[in-house]
Amino acid sequence: MTYRKRxxxxxxxxxxxxxxxxxxxxxxxxxxxxxxxxxxxxxxxLAWKLKTRYNLRLPRSLGMKxxxxxxxxxxxxxxxxxxxKSGATTITCLRCGFVRRLPYRPRxxxxxxxxxx
Numbered sequence: 123m124t125y126r127k128r129x130x131x132x133x134x135x136x137x138x139x140x141x142x143x144x145x146x147x148x149x150x151x152x153x154x155x156x157x158x159x160x161x162x163x164x165x166x167x168l169a170w171k172l173k174t175r176y177n178l179r180l181p182r183s184l185g186m187k188x189x190x191x192x193x194x195x196x197x198x199x200x201x202x203x204x205x206x207k208s209g210a211t212t213i214t215c216l217r218c219g220f221v222r223r224l225p226y227r228p229r230x231x232x233x234x235x236x237x238x239x
Contacts, residue, residue: 140176144169148187151195162195192218 151165166188173180188195189202194217196202203214211224 137176137178140172141178144172144178144180145184147172148184152187155195155197155200159195159201163193166195167193186213189215189218189220190222191215191220194218 147165147169151162151169154165155162170188170193172178186196192215194201194215196213196215198204201216203216205212205214209225209227211226213222213224214220215222
């Protein structure tokens with residue numbers, strides 16, 4: 123008995139449903155963190171499994187909420203350390219020590235075009 127490989131990707135309907143579930147799981151993780159951090163980590167892990175199963179790209183706002191190494195939910199001061207230095211923001215996971223560096227450029231002040239003396 124032979125099995126055929128499934129051709130084509132997931133339908134957009136499945137992907138949009140999976141993305142909604144990922145958003146919901148991360149919202150639940152945020153709500154549950156203060157009372158049960160272990161449950162919030164479980165929600166993050168389930169969201170990651172959905173994301174990888176349906177090959178979803180998370181927006182930066184959602185991807186910055188958890189550690190990619192140990193899947194712990196990040197709340198600055200409680201589960202991660204955030205440092206802003208010149209040219210980069212560093213986020214350190216307090217559970218596993220994973221360091222995430224985010225480069226940025228400081229905004230230049232815009233000169234106002236004034237007419238007159």
